[in-house]
Amino acid sequence: MTLLEFARGPAIHASLIILVAGSMIRLVGVLALTRGADLSRPRDVFGNFKGYRTVFSRAWPSDEFTIVTRYQTAMAYVFHIATLLVVVAIVPHIEFITSLTGLSWPGLPNWIGVALGTIALVSLIALIMRRLSKPEVYNSTVGDYVTWIIVALPLITGLMAFAHVGLRYETMLALHILSSALLFAYFPFSKLMHAFWFLFSRAQSGVAYAHKGVRI
Amino acid sequence: MATQPTLGEVLQSQGVSRRAFMKFCSATASLMALPAGMGAAMAETLASAKRPSVIWLSFQECTGCTEALTRSHAPTIEGLIFDFVSLDYHHTLQAASGDAAEHAREQAQHDHAGEYLVLVDGSIPLMEHCSTIAGISNVQMLKEACADAAAVINIGTCSAYGGLPMAKPNPTNAVAVGDIITDKPIVNIPGCPPMPLAITGVIAHYLTMGGMPELDHLGRPQAFFGENIHDRCYRRPFYDRGQFAETFDDEGARKGWCLYKLGCKAPTTYNACAHLKWNNGVSFPIQSGHGCLGCSEPNFWDALAVYDSPAKGQFGDGAKLGAATVAGAALGAGAAVLARRKKTRIAEEEESAS
Incomplete structure (x- = not known):
């Protein structure tokens, strides 16, 4: 079995199963927990609605924090949007998703894919630079750096595979698939779960604060 | 013993001009990335080369490799060089049959011990009764023939890597030559079939340099298998622009767009098809509208589904993911x-x- 066969076969199989099962364990495991009984009268009768609205209203920091946080907020948006587009809009990825789900849609030209991948990588580097330069703000753990590496690897290997840089194409493609498999398997057990949690945690904070009468 | 003609004399008698021969030598030398000036040296050495004895063993094969070499197009210098070798044993081409044929092989092994080349097409079944020649199993004949050979050249993917006979479920337990012969220099010229110029190029290199050319990690001559077909494909600009044929008869297919989505394996295949082409440079599979099958790569039949692009995972249905979710x-x-x-x-x- 070659490296590419291993990557396309057992490795990606196992990682997707871990991704799906792991995410479900964490999502259901947390969401099925009950909250303590609410013994106080809400200060705001529209508290719940305003709480859920927070999911969107806090998509950008409130005015007080704009100047302090705009660098990482802007960079994070650039990174997330570019990465999302690369994941779902370049033809080889659509082919992979089609093989899994049967769904397909038109892809972007490769040069746009390369540009987006490069933008994603540069913004990811910009974000780690800030994290490294302001340790007192982030209180980083080893897991944060491991996560950064695991997110960066598929981007780097994908760009290298496309550009036919470094090792032979089939080896780079295998490394790209393996690094993606690592990302999938790591995802449910790391901060990458924020892809799901941001909805619930923002809504939970919003509901709790609205209940107390905080202006949302 | 009558004096054997040299290659130069044979070519001259066939009406090949000195100019045409020099042109062939220069082209072959540059193709094989030999140093400048080797063209002339190759011409000189080749012209005075004596006929090398060749034993061609055909095992689990379809004769396509022989067809590719002998019937590719009108006679050329490549064809004539092949004619020049003393083909002492070849099922399809030899006039002798039965004991006389086997005797010719044994005679060649004896008379040219340590000097003859063994060319093999077809894989070798380890279930020995599955393929025999004159009552001799393929494994036994291969071992006998290779015992005193100078080198082994595997013609086609079956002898190089097992090929189609080794594909699942591999009913004959087929293996490649390299799995059995481990003590001789082996050159793999894979392909289904391989490119005729790659075959004669390696023979010309052997006649000129007295050894085998530089090989890649899969035992293939770098000169012919060093480059990715995708990198050399004339449809590559369509790939870069994101223009793909979605079916074999849609507008994209008619316009000659990239065949990646139709399962073309050019990105993971190394061969000279895209620039040397077939039938005297007329065309090659991708130019004819069908994606590359990746036939010069090991395990190509099982590894990558024919009509799936290289990016597709081999997942089957989503049942496993559904079960994982539950x-x-x-x-x-x-x-x-x-x-x-x-x-x-x-x-x-x-x-x-x-």
């Missing part, structure tokens, strides 16, 4: 129930303590 949800729910019980128990303990 199992994950069940485990998560179980964990939540346990956590709730613990919470209730702690609350009760605190209440009773207060």
Whole structure:
């Protein structure tokens, strides 16, 4: 079995199963927990609605924090949007998703894919630079750096595979698939779960604060 | 013993001009990335080369490799060089049959011990009764023929890597030559069939340099298998622009767009098809509208489904993912129930303590 066969076969199989099962364990495991009984009268009768609205209203920091946080907020948006587009809009990825789900849609030209991948990588580097330069703000753990590496690897290997840089194409493609498999398997057990949690945690904070009468 | 003609004399008698021969030598030398000036040296050495004895063994094969070499197009210098070798044994081409044929092989092995070349097409079944020649199993004949050979050249993917006969379920337990012969220099010229110029190029290199050319990690001559077909494909600009044929008869297919989505394996295949082409440079599979099958790569039949692009995972249906989702949800729910019980128990303990 070659490296590419291993990557396309057992490795990606196992990682997707871990991704799906792991995410479900964490999502259901947390969401099925009950909250303590609410013994106080809400200060705001529209508290719940305003709480859920927070999911969107806090998509950008409130005015007080704009100047302090705009660098990482802007960079994070650039990174997330570019990465999302690369994941779902370049033809080889659509082919992979089609093989899994049967769904397909038109892809972007490769040069746009390369540009987006490069933008994603540069913004990811910009974000780690800030994290490294302001340790007192982030209180980083080893897991944060491991996560950064695991997110960066598929981007780097994908760009290298496309550009036919470094090792032979089939080896780079295998490394790209393996690094993606690592990302999938790591995802449910790391901060990458924020892809799901941001909805619930923002809504939970919003509901709790609205209940107390905080202006949302 | 009558004096054997040299290659130069044979070519001259066939009406090949000195100019045409020099042109062939220069082209072959540059193709094989030999140093400048080797063209002339190759011409000189080749012209005075004596006929090398060649034993061609055909095992589990379809004769396509021989067809590719002998019937590719009108006679050329490549064809004539092949004619020049003393083909002492070849099922399809030799006039002799039965004991006389086997005797010719044994005679060649004896008379040219240590000097003859063994060319093999076809894989070798380890279930020996599955393929025999004159009552001799393929494994036995290969071992006998290779015992005193100078080198072995595998013609085609079957002898190089097992090929189609080795594909699942591999009913004959087929293997490649390299799995059996480990003590001789082996050159793999894979392809289904391989490019004729690659075959004669390696023979010309052997006649000129007295050895085999530089090989890649899969035992293939770098000169012919060093480059990726995708990198050399004339349809590559369409790939870069994101213009793909979606079916074999849509507008994209008619316009000659990239065949990646139709399962073309050019990105993972190394061969000279895209620039040397077939039938005297007329065309090659991608130019004819069908994606590359990756036939010069090991295990190509099983490794990559013919009409799936290289990016596709081999997942079958989504049943496993569905099962994983259900199992994950069940485990998560179980964990939540346990956590709730613990919470209730702690609350009760605190209440009773207060």
